[in-house]
Amino acid sequence: MSDDGLHSLTYIGYYDAASRPLRGVIPQEEIITLHLNGHPLVSLMCTPIQMEELAIGFLFNEGVIESIDDVAVLRPCSNAHCLDIWLEYDVESPTLRTITSGCSGGTTFNDVRQVRRPVESTVRVPHHMVTCMMQSFMQAMNLYRRAGGIHGAALANATTGHLICLVEDIGRHNALDKVAGHCLQHREPMRDRVLLTSGRVSAEMINKVARMQVPVVISRTSPTSLAVQLARAWHVTLIGYTRRRSFHIYAGEERVFSEPESEATPERYRLPGQ
């Protein structure tokens, strides 16, 4: 296991008819098993950095824990391929991958929509903050710039635009879990924040965002149809295709407002590293 999330290897580079060995990096992927109260819970394919954040955020987003105070012990196993978590209380071994038992139809949109309540927040974001935060986020994605093929997620302050935490992982869901885990560990509030993601926003992403009570999601790419439906039902502001000067708002547009650029003081919108 390397500790930086990248894996160095030699591969063959082809350019036109000429080939030669090259040395480069690719995203690291490993199988990490979470053990809960002494029993194996789930094996995750992930980038093995920020593993404590992943474990805590996964348990939170799956509804197993409510806060960091529920966790008594969190330590890597001796073989480094698993994490051992003991809670303050017993749990019935949670069946995370539930299979519907509805005999006449299975899960529907209404079933999924019932899982969460709408996100309550009075946060509003000026339009140029949306594009500023995305630029800041993309510049800060270290593994992505070095190896490609990796997803990032970050949480930002909705007033200042500052990035509060930034994580990377081969999995979009893992990245979201790592953000939640970081906030729980550091007792950082997730409410009234803005979540940035490099990847497509699917229904499962909006499900996690609503669990985290984050009111605004900004992506570089497309949402899916179910993600838009859930964002509208749960009152999550969902922004996609964010570029330097433009973006689309698919849900919750009342949280975005136009403010002439000149009225914004440079101080107020300065981002980390700028």
Next chain:
Amino acid sequence: MSDDGLHSLTYIGYYDAASRPLRGVIPQEEIITLHLNGHPLVSLMCTPIQMEELAIGFLFNEGVIESIDDVAVLRPCSNAHCLDIWLEYDVESPTLRTITSGCSGGTTFNDVRQVRRPVESTVRVPHHMVTCMMQSFMQAMNLYRRAGGIHGAALANATTGHLICLVEDIGRHNALDKVAGHCLQHREPMRDRVLLTSGRVSAEMINKVARMQVPVVISRTSPTSLAVQLARAWHVTLIGYTRRRSFHIYAGEERVFSEPESEATPERYRLPGQ
């Protein structure tokens, strides 16, 4: 459910400080439940096109069926949110999401590697066929061109470069399952073919490719470290970052050879639509 995999909606387009309603399309995502022999088996988040292919390919790639002859009945349920599949034989309700019970460590790379045997194939591909097939594939991805945020997979003839089938889905794994399902339905061999994918190649993708006995995988983007390890162990040729004139070979480079472009007759390398 629309039948073309895209969802039309109105959203707010922002360009600089000006916003206005726009009409556009995004990838469709729905929850489809597979019922096997009368019992719900799994709910998949997917793009609801080519659903029979998805169901058959999923059952094959998960090891539940060996051929299309194992399927007695395959029909949509009345509510269109599930597919009803009856096999020619009884099955113990398969537990697809197995959780490791190894008390001292959980799943490891060696456990995963034991799942498959190496892929046997004498297929060899000239270097310019690699870039030709990728161009042909990217041009043929209809939903991706119209909406973005979607993955494609295709199977191609390794000798002529022709695309045998092309599928699209919000999920990379679903896309691979749809390719397998298409081939099983139409009794198209998968051995000695080339698989093209738009997305990152993870360990689970290589797992499915090895199950399908496909010897060559070509991606536009990066493989993960575990995908490269598995491809090397299972003798799958793994090519990434395929561009117009260049690509990287991460495993099985002996299946790619340099052939001067002039020796290739235009006829032989002509692709569909060219």
